[in-house]
Amino acid sequence: MSPAVSEGGKHMRSSALDRAIREALALIRVTAGSDLAEQIERARKCLARAVSDSPEAPQRALMHVAAADEHLEYGELMEARTLLTAARSFLPGARAAVPARA
Numbered sequence: 001m002s003p004a005v006s007e008g009g010k011h012m013r014s015s016a017l018d019r020a021i022r023e024a025l026a027l028i029r030v031t032a033g034s035d036l037a038e039q040i041e042r043a044r045k046c047l048a049r050a051v052s053d054s055p056e057a058p059q060r061a062l063m064h065v066a067a068a069d070e071h072l073e074y075g076e077l078m079e080a081r082t083l084l085t086a087a088r089s090f091l092p093g094a095r096a097a098v099p100a101r102a
Helices: 007-027 035-051 059-073 077-088
Strands: none
Touching: 007 035, 007 059, 007 077, 035 059, 059 077
16 A cells, blocks of 8 residues: 555545645735635635545544635635644644745
């Protein structure tokens, strides 16, 4: 068995969820001149796709992502970012920090 894939591909799918969370976190950074509403919608779609593709991901991670999505619906970015960051801590092999972009 490859180290990248654990039992039933669980680790690989969790990695996909981790990538989606990192992408969503990057999308919802508040930056000057960005269309924040569009970025929020892209983040929500990215997360929804990853969650539907990762039903075997840890339930606590999925619950945090669902809660973050509710906050995104109302434009509550800080709450959503906090929940998404916490969700990553429940994924196998995920690092807690998301590197900052320049």
